[in-house]
Amino acid sequence: MIIKERQSTHVYRQKQLFSKEELEARESLCVHEQPAYCNAACPLKLDTKAMVAAIASGDFSKALQLYEKITPFPYILSALCEAPCEGKCKLCTLGEGVSVRELEAAALCYGERAKKKGLLRKKAKKAAIFGADLFSVFLAGELAKKMYPVTVYCSQSDAADLVAECIPELPAAAKEATVADLKKADIKFEFSTDPASAYAETVEKYDLIGASYSVAQQLYPGLTVDETVMVYREQKLLTGKTEGVLDAAFAAKKAALSADRLAQNLDPSNTRGEEGSVETRLYTNTGGVEASNRIRITDRESAVAEASRCIQCHCDECIKGCVYLQHYKKFPRILTREIYNNVSIIMGDHMMNRPINACSLCGQCSILCPNGYDMAEICKLARENMVYTDKMSLAVHEFALMDMVFSNEEAFLCRKQPGFDTCKYVFFPGCQATAIAPATVRAAYLDLCNRLEGGVALMLGCCGAICDWAGRYEMQEDTVKFLDEKLAQLGSPVIIAGCPTCKKELSRHETIGIWDVLETVGLPEKAKRMDRPIAIHDACGARGDSQTQDAIRRIAEQMGCTVEATEYDRDKSPCCGYGGLTQYTNKEVAKKMTDKCLERSDLPYLSYCMACRDRFAREGRESMHLLELVYGTSADHCPDISEKRYNRLSLKNQLLGEVWNEDVEEVDLGFTIDYTTEAIEMMDDRMILKTDVIRVLQNLKETGEAILDGETGLCVTRARLGNVTFWVKYTETETGYLVHRAYSHRMTIQTR
Amino acid sequence: MATEKTYYTIDPEGKLTCMKCKVPLRKGNAKFMYLDNGFPVELPVCPKCGFVYVPEELALGKVLSVEKALEDK
Numbered sequence: 001m002i003i004k005e006r007q008s009t010h011v012y013r014q015k016q017l018f019s020k021e022e023l024e025a026r027e028s029l030c031v032h033e034q035p036a037y038c039n040a041a042c043p044l045k046l047d048t049k050a051m052v053a054a055i056a057s058g059d060f061s062k063a064l065q066l067y068e069k070i071t072p073f074p075y076i077l078s079a080l081c082e083a084p085c086e087g088k089c090k091l092c093t094l095g096e097g098v099s100v101r102e103l104e105a106a107a108l109c110y111g112e113r114a115k116k117k118g119l120l121r122k123k124a125k126k127a128a129i130f131g132a133d134l135f136s137v138f139l140a141g142e143l144a145k146k147m148y149p150v151t152v153y154c155s156q157s158d159a160a161d162l163v164a165e166c167i168p169e170l171p172a173a174a175k176e177a178t179v180a181d182l183k184k185a186d187i188k189f190e191f192s193t194d195p196a197s198a199y200a201e202t203v204e205k206y207d208l209i210g211a212s213y214s215v216a217q218q219l220y221p222g223l224t225v226d227e228t229v230m231v232y233r234e235q236k237l238l239t240g241k242t243e244g245v246l247d248a249a250f251a252a253k254k255a256a257l258s259a260d261r262l263a264q265n266l267d268p269s270n271t272r273g274e275e276g277s278v279e280t281r282l283y284t285n286t287g288g289v290e291a292s293n294r295i296r297i298t299d300r301e302s303a304v305a306e307a308s309r310c311i312q313c314h315c316d317e318c319i320k321g322c323v324y325l326q327h328y329k330k331f332p333r334i335l336t337r338e339i340y341n342n343v344s345i346i347m348g349d350h351m352m353n354r355p356i357n358a359c360s361l362c363g364q365c366s367i368l369c370p371n372g373y374d375m376a377e378i379c380k381l382a383r384e385n386m387v388y389t390d391k392m393s394l395a396v397h398e399f400a401l402m403d404m405v406f407s408n409e410e411a412f413l414c415r416k417q418p419g420f421d422t423c424k425y426v427f428f429p430g431c432q433a434t435a436i437a438p439a440t441v442r443a444a445y446l447d448l449c450n451r452l453e454g455g456v457a458l459m460l461g462c463c464g465a466i467c468d469w470a471g472r473y474e475m476q477e478d479t480v481k482f483l484d485e486k487l488a489q490l491g492s493p494v495i496i497a498g499c500p501t502c503k504k505e506l507s508r509h510e511t512i513g514i515w516d517v518l519e520t521v522g523l524p525e526k527a528k529r530m531d532r533p534i535a536i537h538d539a540c541g542a543r544g545d546s547q548t549q550d551a552i553r554r555i556a557e558q559m560g561c562t563v564e565a566t567e568y569d570r571d572k573s574p575c576c577g578y579g580g581l582t583q584y585t586n587k588e589v590a591k592k593m594t595d596k597c598l599e600r601s602d603l604p605y606l607s608y609c610m611a612c613r614d615r616f617a618r619e620g621r622e623s624m625h626l627l628e629l630v631y632g633t634s635a636d637h638c639p640d641i642s643e644k645r646y647n648r649l650s651l652k653n654q655l656l657g658e659v660w661n662e663d664v665e666e667v668d669l670g671f672t673i674d675y676t677t678e679a680i681e682m683m684d685d686r687m688i689l690k691t692d693v694i695r696v697l698q699n700l701k702e703t704g705e706a707i708l709d710g711e712t713g714l715c716v717t718r719a720r721l722g723n724v725t726f727w728v729k730y731t732e733t734e735t736g737y738l739v740h741r742a743y744s745h746r747m748t749i750q751t752r
Numbered sequence: 753m754a755t756e757k758t759y760y761t762i763d764p765e766g767k768l769t770c771m772k773c774k775v776p777l778r779k780g781n782a783k784f785m786y787l788d789n790g791f792p793v794e795l796p797v798c799p800k801c802g803f804v805y806v807p808e809e810l811a812l813g814k815v816l817s818v819e820k821a822l823e824d825k
Binding site: 005007008009010084247344347348349350353393703704705706708709710711715716725727729738741746747748750751 | 757767771772783784785787789791804805810816818
């Protein structure tokens with residue numbers, strides 16, 4: 001069977017991945033970009049987290065610059081702000097929160113204030129403020145920052161008098177600094193003036209008018225202020241009643257924004273954006289963070305120490321556990337948007353194809369994310385979409401898909417237990433177990449036949465996970481149909497799966513794991529005892545299947561193992577690198593995934609998916625499959641890609657002879673093929689099978705087409721097999737050929 | 753989709769011989785095709801039977817990178 005390659009790069013078919021609403025709903029689950037709790041609590045929108053981080057790194061000037069952004073009078077705020085941020089600090093759930101206000105004061109004390117650039121031009125609209133209170137002082141500062149020429153008419157005799165009267169509770173040092181600030185500020189003061197009279201005389205000269213609340217009441221008794229914008233709308237007067245320093249500072253900010261709108265002859269409510277404190281949906285894991293108390297700030301060092309207590313709240317739960325997200329350095333919201341856009345590209349380069357195909361589809365993210373963000377589902381939908389729109393390259397998955405075809409055609413076996421017309425059970429070991437550990441599969445089947453009543457059929461094949469992972473939904477439907485027909489022919493027995501992924505894929509039928517059977521009938525006599533501690537690597541196919549996870553642990557303990565819990569076990573288990581076909585599409589990411597699995601423990605790994613066992617053993621780790629332990633079979637061999645196919649076929653033939661007395665004749669090629677060590681390694685790396693080489697050499701026998709390279713002395717021949725041209729470099733031997741090198745390409749070549 | 757541009761030129765320089773026709777390969781015109789895209793090239797070709805030789809370095813180098821680029825189109 002040949003799988004059809006996509007026709008052309010010039011097929012302009014398109015299908016939306018999901019609706020805009022669904023995209024937004026999915027994206028909103030990711031809270032990575034949500035503001036930290038302290039930032040969200042501040043109505044003035046201070047980037048508290050960044051400011052504290054700057055202090056922790058010793059950069060007080062940077063911290064001060066961030067702080068000065070939110071207020072014209074930082075000394076007033078740092079001395080008297082009610083600091084709602086401190087109450088929201090995540091550390092409060094453990095011990096004492098970070099003392100933000102004291103750190104603000106430290107920034108003022110040790111940081112260098114930013115020099116005014118003086119490049120901005122004054123605005124044409126002029127502003128006047130009548131009467132001084134906390135609100136109107138802040139408003140004057142905010143308007144001056146916005147480059148409006150501001151004049152303040154107040155009864156106080158000078159700046160010191162003004163500060164003393166408006167903010168009597170301000171400590172002496174802050175008072176002095178604020179007086180200096182007022183003097184430096186680009187604000188014109190008309191001291192010792194009656195504000196109400198000044199208003200009557202001069203109001204016409206100004207475009208923007210503000211007033212302290214008492215002067216506003218004097219001018220317009222019974223006025224009602226729209227506090228969302230701090231405007232007495234009838235007179236377009238910026239004013240309002242405030243309580244406390246933070247409220248006054250925030251009200252002044254709102255009023256200054258209203259001034260901008262009024263200056264443009266717009267309604268003050270026009271396009272204001274988000275103002276004030278907000279609710280944050282951020283999640284921060286405080287695991288591993290110890291409770292601590294505030295450090296009294298007396299100098300630079302103690303300020304740095306206090307700031308260093310900050311845990312810089314953020315959510316990266318998924319990234320911490322997932323190598324795939326780490327590799328692409330993107331958190332799920334961004335990745336989803338880029339995948340969505342990639343799928344929407346009709347012409348041109350699809351830069352996200354590789355990331356879409358590199359995800360192991362293991363679903364770990366959906367468990368680690370506090371909101372259950374499922375990146376695997378998105379990548380799988382994208383793959384199906386690419387297949388549907390004929391944008392999916394066959395090259396990335398063809399080897400795995402052809403492997404599946406091999407499992408369900410040439411190496412497929414479906415037989416009832418001899419002597420049984422109907423079977424109560426069918427053993428479905430899975431394609432990886434038969435490829436990697438055929439002796440284990442044989443032992444398990446014979447054991448099940450011996451110890452279970454009602455007959456145990458055998459089905460050697462692939463459950464369909466491969467095409468499911470590749471997004472080949474049509475192939476998946478065909479596989480489901482094929483397997484269902486075969487199961488029906490057996491009388492719809494209960495499936496005993498040898499692999500958690502098969503169990504999941506075949507769950508449309510009554511399916512149990514072989515581990516469930518072993519718990520019921522007990523372990524076979526030759527079960528290996530292993531009286532030592534081990535780490536269990538849970539298969540991603542068993543995610544959410546605590547029954548299976550528990551059964552594996554109980555069996556391991558029965559065999560004397562002490563199971564050590566690891567950080568990412570059970571439902572949090574990462575993929576070994578085989579899942580989602582990552583092993584085929586992105587070897588680099590797959591390798592990192594295996595390494596991530598192995599870094600959790602130095603103990604031998606017990607797994608219950610043969611692909612995991614194989615990948616761990618390849619990395620040189622002592623690793624075994626539960627069934628290898630149970631049936632005492634060897635767990636030290638890592639077959640190459642050709643051997644994996646050979647194992648499946650020879651297991652089938654062996655069992656046909658042994659159990660069903662059907663002898664299979666071996667095909668005689670008529671010549672021998674030997675391989676150099678270099679050729680064997682090269683072929684495994686380049687995904688070239690020995691069966692491919694055999695077919696190329698058979699073609700050579702038929703056509704005689706080859707060339708001799710005089711320089712190397714090697715002969716070269718080739719054959720087009722399906723969608724790939726395979727080239728073999730060989731020398732002739734007495735009985736056949738010695739293969740030195742092999743390579744392939746997908747392009748076709750013709751003369752012109 | 754073929755253009756007139758020639759992408760690769762490889763001269764066999766007499767070191768390659770067609771084993772079927774017993775003649776040396778010569779530089780000849782050939783065309784790579786992939787996913788409905790064509791690339792004219794000059795490769796070692798047998799002047800009698802037309803066997804086109806794709807050297808390993810070319811297959812794993814330029815050919816592979818063009819394949820990958822087209823697969824993402």
